[in-house]
Amino acid sequence: MDRRTFLRQGAAATAGVGLLPSLASGVAAGDSRPSVAVPPAPMLEPASTVDLTGFTMLAAFQHRGTRWTVHEDLRTPQGALVCVCAAGVLNLGKRTEAVWGSEAPPYLGLPLAELAMAEADLLADRLLRDGDPDEAAVRDVAPPPASRLDPKDHNGRLPWTTFVGTVQGNDTMQIYPDGRSRTYRPIHAFPELADADKVAHREEGLLGGWMPAVHKMVPAGVGRWYDVSVFADVNAQDRFVVQTWHRTVLVEHGAAVRTVVGYSYPDFPPRRHGASIEDFYRGLIDFAASWQAQLAEASAARLPDASWSDLARFAFARELVVRPGGVYPKYGAVDRDYVGNEYDGFQDTFTSSLYANLEWGRFAQARTVLDNYLSEYTQADGLVNMRGPQVGQFGLTLSLLARYLRYTGDTALLRRHQAKIEATAALLVELHDASLALPRSDRGHGLIHGWSESDACLYPDPSLWWKPYFGNSALVIRGWEDIAAVWPALTGNDAPSRDWQRRARQLRQRLLDSIRADIRHDLQPAYLGPLPGTTETFRQAMSQEDPSKSEQLWSHRSYAELLQADVLPPDLANLVIDCLRGHGGTTLGIVSNIWKPTPEARDILGFISYGHAQQLLRLDRIEEYLLFLYAHRYQAHTRGSWTAGEVAGITGGMPLFCMPAQMTVPLLLRWMLVFDQDQDLYLARGVPRDWLATGQPIALQDAPTPWGRVGLQLRADLAQQRIQAEVTLPPQQPGTTWLTLRAPAGTRLLEITVDGKAVKAAGPHHDRVPLPFTAGATVRVQARYG
Template sequence: MDRRRFLRQGMAATAAVGFLPALSSRAADARGTVSAPLARPVLQPAASVDLTGFTALASFQHRGVVWTAHEDLRTPQGALVLVCADGLLELGKRTEDVWGSDTPPYLGIPLAKLAMAEADLLADALLRDGDPSEQAVRDVAPPPASRLDPKDHNGRLPWTTFVGTVQANDTMQIYPDGRSRTYRAVQSFPALADADTVAHRAEGLLGGWMPAVHKVVPAGEGRWYDVLVFADVNAQDRFIVQTWHRTVLVEQGKAVRTVVGYSYPDFPPRRTGASVEDFYRGVIDFAASWQAQLAQASIAQLPDASWSDLARFAFARELVVRPGGVYPKYGAVDRDYVGNEYDGFQDTFTSSLYANLEWGRFDQARAVLDNYLSEYTQADGLVNMRGPEIGQFGLTLSLLARYLRYTGDVALLRNHQGKIEATAALLVELHDVSLALPRSDRGHGLIHGWSESDACLYPDPTLWWKPYFGNSALTIRGWEDIAAVWPTIAGGQGASRQWRQHARQLRTRLLQSIRADIRHDLRPPYLGPLPGTTETFRQAMSQEDPSKGEQLWSHRAYAELLQADVLPPEIAHLVIDCLRGHGGTTLGIVSNIWKPSPEGRDILGFISYGHAQQLLRLDRIEEYLLFLYAHRYQAHTRGSWTAGEVAGITGGMPLFCMPAQMTVPLLLRWMLVFDQDQDLYLARAVPRDWLATGKPIELQEAPTPWGRAGLRLRADTGQRRIDAELTLPAMRPNAIWLTLRAPTGTQLREVTVDGRPAKTAGPQHDRVQIPFAAGATVVVQAHYD
């Protein structure tokens, strides 16, 4: 269940590196000081955009440079272009329809039927013909935040997105009509008060990925309100987020009225209206700031640029959410998610470290890691957070090993050597306790403890101090991975021998317990989240008060069990089939496993990426793509891309949490570059439809345990040929594999690697082994029928 619902129940029960840029002119007037000049934005050549048909908006000077602002007002998607003598800054305004489709939802299946079914009926239907259709997944349910009901929010519409800066310690929420908590465009444009009109808006982000809200509210044929809101990157207020606002009424390609605001309503004569020129000065500094913040990241190019933009935006949003770009926050705005009691939440740390590492954002990864080990990890290995989660200790150890392999930064890990060793030793202590239990005990030899942090807030937290399979699985993964690099950190074998011994012993016991607990009398076969359960998780959650059962939060236990990658393939397949067949997934994503209700069925937006990772390892590619599509379209708001911790499928507004925002970047990265069992996989899950567009698919400078790697794929649909160019890492993996998922309805005919014939392998006979040469560029061609 989501955290807010949990807290309400808990109360009822207990009652009975970011840089600091320069100040803008307006901020300087208010504060009286100006910092060092901000770096100029990265510009394109002046000839790269044809400004024919654009409207000239303003001409002004900024930091000694003359600029002109132009905008394409012929379409709501028209770009904003700022031009100076050295080039131009093009900021696209792509949007997505917030309302979604008016066609009947759920593929015509009654909501109550699919909600109460044990099988994931929507996943079954969408996967019937191989790769799921991205459009079908997009339109299968009302989008999040598209069917807002004031009665669900104490009579007030909820915020649907927010803005902020790196340096500020807070954020500013933005509502459907574009207002903030301090500025309302409706005062100048009363039509924005019409809730039905606003509900049918489109939303996007300035520049495709920058954290500036763009809204298009329809106002009749050829008429719309164009709303832009972003935080002033130059403001130095510690907690207050200063905001720029621009609202334009566009009629038949002309701006008939433009109103610009800065943070607050006017208070003449001291606070007068902001100028249009100052607004565009703010845009230039905003773009320059965010270009600099996201400069360190792998370069991705996909047929639909919104996918790579979604990944970049996630990292920009993380910097907005984290005070100073570093200090962790689980959520934003709402106390139940942004309060300091959540700052040490392990999932916020692990999801951030993982995603930043995978996209080559090593500076941010280092800052996050150092901050967490310095500020939120105690000398004894415990975290400065209520309810430590056992599995996340193991994942932390695994990610520390990955950090070292990717970055070579042994100095930082040596600085925290004592805490790292204490974390691994804590798990050894828990294992020793379990080994002392009678052999007849169902938890003998399995790690006991909470899998979910919230467990500690119940009147009797011992109910969830249990041997969940996921806890032991991630502990094994953590011990094995940290032991492999410990000699580099600490010198000599030291404790690594002990950790390996415990890992082997725990792995043997875990698999023994799992095999003994599989229920082959059910179809598909069933495995519970911990040994000895007599009810399925769906049965356990169907009780009058499901929060009194040990299978609460089963979704976490399953996701972590799969993520650890310690199960033989046949058992990993069984666990995935068990979830999909017994009520544990929604649209192919792990469900928020709770009491079944005919009114809906929920998606778990965060921590479920471990489930997707195992789908990829098992080459269940179609299901992996369904997970990816469903997460984007059914766990994120449209256009503004606010990711929900738990998202329903009836159009309500999910509660934002930062770990959910990091899921799609991880899945996109793994789709293109993924390591498994000392092998490197390239293009393993590229959608067939993406290749069929004939547009390039590219990821460059992707970090791997063997060094940076890259790939570029493109299909020539006329010649029925796929061309690939691969950049190999500096060190040798066990093997390098390239997957060529030819367009739907075709199959590979012949493949050459650097001009030499190559054989195909893999479950779909579409995988080619690439001979290794350190840092080499390899050319692959494949023909298909």
């Protein structure tokens, strides 16, 4: 269940390095308000890249010593908005997605009650029958999030579906389906926007493809639509108030028949008059320049459908909006139950952010996030400044600290926090010792006990969930092993490392023995519970009258963390995945929000489930990995505005936003292209066959790895039926660098050459080749398919 539902039930039960220097904000104690530097000049394209024939000129003005003109293609709702100056053009595309979704019958024609109550993941089974899932089929399989809004589900008020904000600000501003904020309403000028049916059939997107500027298209008849744009003023100095720019245009047959712009509030004559159109575009230019600079450090991806790489970039922009000053963590936005300070130290907010920023080469932001968390939210004894510490997340933290060091070489930061890092590892040692002191007959002997879910501490008797969940021990093993590998180089002391390695080996053996002894082979597929000694399956446990009285509550977390830790041999890892998919633990291939089954719903776990996907990739279950990716984008995010839900249903309601869910797709995209496993480096391991079949380039540049930065480019020549790839190798040598070539559907690889030498394909799908290593060299691969 989502956190708000949990809190309501709990209440009833009780009653019964930093930002880019040019944009850094002053957020230190004693500052009365953040300081904001003048935005940099925007990064422009050459004028020759945009043909303005057919565009409408909207404005001409001076801005920061430069003359600009603004042009827009009003022939289509997808027409670009282009700002032109002598130095070049700022091209802000307006790609949108239909919020309402498909008119085809949902659920592939299956009754909702049937697929909701089935133990098997019926939708996943059907979507995976023919190999790689069809992206459009996954997109249209269920009503999109926020497409079937009902005021009675939200105490009579329509919910917000997205929000805007700035890096320097400490709060955000929600935006509703009709484009209004809490302070400005376009319907004052355009009453037709009060038509709920028109608004329900809108399309949404982001200006520039990924920038945190809301763009809506509301249909108004043949050849007519409303074009609505909202973004936060990057120049505003307010600490808590979010100042917003608004533009609403009524377009009729390619002409802007009426345009109204606003700034934050309705007019109040004679003091507050309508904003000028020129000032709106000045704000837009500064907005674009500011966000271009904020995202400049991210690895550059080029994919056949640019919306995928835009979705990743937007996630990092949204994180900066959500974090006050771009620094301080927030689990959610707007709603008190998600944005309150009691959630700021939530470990998943930290680990998902650090992981995603590292994987995309955003080292400055990763350093800011890491330093802030260790300074502000980690106590001297290793505990976190947050209710209900989650045992597994301590292990994941240690693992990510090691990854941070291997990626960045930043010993200074980790040495500064060395005592807290040692205390975190020592806390886990104490928990291990406590488990070893239990009788050997105890089911939890030698396994790490503790809460796996933070919310456990809010129940009247939290001891019910102080248990030896398999996921806890798995992530502790991963944390000890990874931090031990770098500790001697960091501190010059290998004594703690030897102890952590010894304990990791001991705990791994105990974990594997316990798991093998607990498998139920009498069920098909074979079943493994989330902790040893369970007599009911998790679905049986959740089917009781009050599921919150079961120790198997929040089983989804334990399974996801067990798989993410990568401590299971392949036979057990495959068994766990099959168990989840066959016994009610996945929805559309994503870990389900495991709760009481109901014929009215079957929910997706939008956050923390990325560990499940990561294991699918390790096991080369590529088709299932792609289903997870597609389903997360289309069924756990709102369309176009890309608000990711903590828990998302499949009936069109509005999920509650949480920041860790927003980081999932960036992680999956990065891993499908560049992924390290054990000592090997895997490139293009999860690229969809359909992407190569477009003939368009697929590339990721300057992607960090434990061995240094790598680059990848590949493309299929459809006429010649050849795949061409170039790989720029890292400066240090992995065990083996593997390149996967997933030929278009219905074909297979026939011949492969690496730097002109014939090689044979390897791997479980016979589509993988090892690359010879020379530090920093470019390796060229060609493959013929047919």
